[in-house]
Amino acid sequence: MAEPAAILAMTGITKEFPGVKALSDVDFRLFPGEVHALMGENGAGKSTLIKALTGVYDIDGGEILLEGEAVRFTGPLQAQQAGVSTVYQEINLCPNLSVAENIFIGREPRRLGAIQWKKIHRRATELLRRLRLDIDASALLGTYSIAVQQMVAIARAIDISAKVLIFDEPTSSLDAKECEQLFRVMRQLKDEGIAILFVTHFLDQVYEVTDRVTVLRNGRLVGERLTAELAQIDLVAMMIGKELEVLEQLDEQPKSSPAALQDASPVVAASELGRDGAVAPFNLAIHRGEVVGLAGLLGSGRTEVARLLFGADRADHGQIRVDGTTVAVRNPRTAMAHGIAFCSENRRTEGLVEDLTVRENIILALQAERGWSRPIPRRRQEELVDKYIKALRITPANPDMVVRNLSGGNQQKVLLARWLITEPRLLILDEPTRGIDVGAKAEIQRLVVSLADGGMAVLFISAELEEVLRLSHKIAVLRDRHLVTEMPNDGVDVEHVMRIIASGAAV
Amino acid sequence: MTASLSGHMSALTRRRLFWPVTILIVLLLANLLFTPDFFKIEIRGGHLYGSLIDIVRFGAPLIMVALGMTLVIATRGIDLSVGSIVAICGALACLWISGQDDQNSVAGVLTAVGLALGLALVLGLWNGFLVAGVGMQPIIATLILMVAGRGLAQLITDGQIITINSTPYKLIGGGYWLTVPFSILLALGAVALAVALTRRTALGMLIESVGGNAEASRLAGIGSRRIIVMVYVFCAFCAGIAGLMISSNVSSADGNNAGLWIELDAILAVVIGGTSLAGGRFSIGGTVVGALLIQALSTTIYTVGVPPETTLLFKALVVTVVCLIQSPAFRAKVFQRRRRPSARAAAREKTKVEVAP
Ligand SMILES: Nc1ncnc2c1ncn2[C@@H]1O[C@H](COP(=O)(O)OP(=O)(O)OP(=O)(O)O)[C@@H](O)[C@H]1O
Numbered sequence A: 001m002a003e004p005a006a007i008l009a010m011t012g013i014t015k016e017f018p019g020v021k022a023l024s025d026v027d028f029r030l031f032p033g034e035v036h037a038l039m040g041e042n043g044a045g046k047s048t049l050i051k052a053l054t055g056v057y058d059i060d061g062g063e064i065l066l067e068g069e070a071v072r073f074t075g076p077l078q079a080q081q082a083g084v085s086t087v088y089q090e091i092n093l094c095p096n097l098s099v100a101e102n103i104f105i106g107r108e109p110r111r112l113g114a115i116q117w118k119k120i121h122r123r124a125t126e127l128l129r130r131l132r133l134d135i136d137a138s139a140l141l142g143t144y145s146i147a148v149q150q151m152v153a154i155a156r157a158i159d160i161s162a163k164v165l166i167f168d169e170p171t172s173s174l175d176a177k178e179c180e181q182l183f184r185v186m187r188q189l190k191d192e193g194i195a196i197l198f199v200t201h202f203l204d205q206v207y208e209v210t211d212r213v214t215v216l217r218n219g220r221l222v223g224e225r226l227t228a229e230l231a232q233i234d235l236v237a238m239m240i241g242k243e244l245e246v247l248e249q250l251d252e253q254p255k256s257s258p259a260a261l262q263d264a265s266p267v268v269a270a271s272e273l274g275r276d277g278a279v280a281p282f283n284l285a286i287h288r289g290e291v292v293g294l295a296g297l298l299g300s301g302r303t304e305v306a307r308l309l310f311g312a313d314r315a316d317h318g319q320i321r322v323d324g325t326t327v328a329v330r331n332p333r334t335a336m337a338h339g340i341a342f343c344s345e346n347r348r349t350e351g352l353v354e355d356l357t358v359r360e361n362i363i364l365a366l367q368a369e370r371g372w373s374r375p376i377p378r379r380r381q382e383e384l385v386d387k388y389i390k391a392l393r394i395t396p397a398n399p400d401m402v403v404r405n406l407s408g409g410n411q412q413k414v415l416l417a418r419w420l421i422t423e424p425r426l427l428i429l430d431e432p433t434r435g436i437d438v439g440a441k442a443e444i445q446r447l448v449v450s451l452a453d454g455g456m457a458v459l460f461i462s463a464e465l466e467e468v469l470r471l472s473h474k475i476a477v478l479r480d481r482h483l484v485t486e487m488p489n490d491g492v493d494v495e496h497v498m499r500i501i502a503s504g505a506a507v
Numbered sequence B: 001m002t003a004s005l006s007g008h009m010s011a012l013t014r015r016r017l018f019w020p021v022t023i024l025i026v027l028l029l030a031n032l033l034f035t036p037d038f039f040k041i042e043i044r045g046g047h048l049y050g051s052l053i054d055i056v057r058f059g060a061p062l063i064m065v066a067l068g069m070t071l072v073i074a075t076r077g078i079d080l081s082v083g084s085i086v087a088i089c090g091a092l093a094c095l096w097i098s099g100q101d102d103q104n105s106v107a108g109v110l111t112a113v114g115l116a117l118g119l120a121l122v123l124g125l126w127n128g129f130l131v132a133g134v135g136m137q138p139i140i141a142t143l144i145l146m147v148a149g150r151g152l153a154q155l156i157t158d159g160q161i162i163t164i165n166s167t168p169y170k171l172i173g174g175g176y177w178l179t180v181p182f183s184i185l186l187a188l189g190a191v192a193l194a195v196a197l198t199r200r201t202a203l204g205m206l207i208e209s210v211g212g213n214a215e216a217s218r219l220a221g222i223g224s225r226r227i228i229v230m231v232y233v234f235c236a237f238c239a240g241i242a243g244l245m246i247s248s249n250v251s252s253a254d255g256n257n258a259g260l261w262i263e264l265d266a267i268l269a270v271v272i273g274g275t276s277l278a279g280g281r282f283s284i285g286g287t288v289v290g291a292l293l294i295q296a297l298s299t300t301i302y303t304v305g306v307p308p309e310t311t312l313l314f315k316a317l318v319v320t321v322v323c324l325i326q327s328p329a330f331r332a333k334v335f336q337r338r339r340r341p342s343a344r345a346a347a348r349e350k351t352k353v354e355v356a357p
């Protein structure tokens, strides 16, 4: 690739938080018309580097050149006006406003103080056409899927003559088809000469869309390479900083042992369980030591199934049996009393209490089970928390850190730890590896297998079919809020499941 | 690294109380200029006397109310009805005692106290039911009792001021025990109880969790309803005790004016003490400092001789300053080199700064 002048050059960027050096002396450059992957383990400093660029954080040292001029933005708004836009992982748009309004909110074209609605609508329509999206600009945003909403966020970002577009883990909540759509748009923008910075933990996506890779480790720059010249194994080695033995471990499939120890009666069985408008009545049985995978597209009812089993939503029909006896699961409390745990996919809204510390977040569910009057002794808390900080490699390994200040992947691990310490009989994991780096992901997968070997029943939900197939003994497929089929996982391949998802019938 | 981190953390928590404590001290020192023996504490007739003692003694009801308010606010709620509960409880206790043949009978006074506090519990239960059971917004739910409660207090007193003459009842708000004003002991006891209840059990963490993220707490299996009800009941109970203190101190019950606007002072004390109105983390120690600060301010207004018609303005002014100084964003703006106004100008300015010195 011939090297034109870099549109963005960051040199010697340093950022320190109390007790944590998040970035030390990091260089990063970005060329027009390229997709550049920023890689690294959880907590490596990727999000911090982006926030340093867009002015969310004041940096402690270093220089940022945008088109050759030194800049120091005071915040994302100013960065956006200068042509540096960010699309965050969590979509921060308003579902109850129209698509057009969402694109222009906060910077509506005005004349004499009055908002020019016609103009907004026309420009929104133009933008959507430019991205080749078939969306009605006047429809409410909330009526579209997450993926489409993400596209609207992109439209919003590129509207202001963007030169640099930043995606911080945009794909972690998208399924394969939606990722394709996103990549198509990315390639198109790249062809228009926009420079794109892309953070992801999916290696195959890196090879699919990016031209160049920069790797960070522990807040330091490891190196910058052209994607085409970097073997996947070398990329992983750069990220985790270890050589072969670890890599071999990663490759070793944590294939679960056949569920030999299945009891005759399931631990938890749902019969005709359903909730109007959420998921049609379904039957599902999960045995001791069994991992059941739920496959299906986003919005197919995967999460709804989990929420019903956990009592997070009330069922309108059917019943749940635990060890053969029908029980009333009215709310999460009663579900927990029957040994059911549910690790939600929305860690920020439904999972963590961000103002509390790592320790408090981890012991929260266990403490709730015991009730307020029986506090877990401090010593015991520390033992439990230390154990899981080590087991899941939560960094920084500081139990008194406020969870808000952890990196995204580490927050996810804290949530997982919360449920593991309750030692449930049925563990429901909804997207447990979302936003988790390659190393930790393999570790979590191994953990699931060993939990099942130890007799725990696991319901495993993931948008990544490979992961579901690798871990599950049994697979249930959802489509349009119906559980269409359930099958043992004896050599089922991805295509086969995809076909069921697409056709809605067991092939 | 862990050690340095926890060092930072404790530095932060210390700093949270740093400003309120500093301002409290400044206020007290200001009084010293006008009243040279302001800091003098002596024992007169077996009782502790002194301006500082008075601040704590007169501040005791506010400490009580603010204490309950702290826990309510920590759950992301608010209780506007505390002033009315103060009035109702004082009125009921005084009404009962005034109906006794022997107003000095200890049994009669104890019954009065029991009745009043029992009613406070019921009122707290009502608030808690509206918020946690019905799902009403706390500000609306407690507004109901704030308004209706005044009416109830006036009903109890029949629109009059009930005056009593009861030595045992006088002890609560105006008496002494082992040379120390009894109301101070009561407030101390309540604070100690609240700290023990929240920090020695898991209650404090669960309250902070519910206030920090209600949905996540529910999904973690926390019985948030029960906790919210408990907190409103506790708050009403504290307000009830404050009502007894106030009516006891003046040996009368005034349904109209007892505890008027105390909810606002209490909310202020909580906020000054570092508990956010957005819920989550709370600090009981901070609240006590906040309440003392507000009481010291009222005292200062008298000693400094601020004209009566401007006292409210003066108070508002000081409170504004306190809140501003406490805000990290404001301090950064005023005391530190400011972030540059615009990006490009930024770079230029930066070079200038580097050249200048
Ligand atoms: N506001 C903050 N206060 C203190 N420490 C912080 C803060 N923000 C980030 N950190 C720390 O800085 C380090 C880098 O975090 P960052 O969010 O950049 O990681 P990341 O590379 O984006 O990881 P992930 O893949 O998990 O999203 C982490 O150790 C994190 O705990």
Ligand SMILES: [Mg+2]
Residues within 6 Å of the ligand: A046, A047, A048, A407, A408, A409
């Ligand atoms: Mg991140």
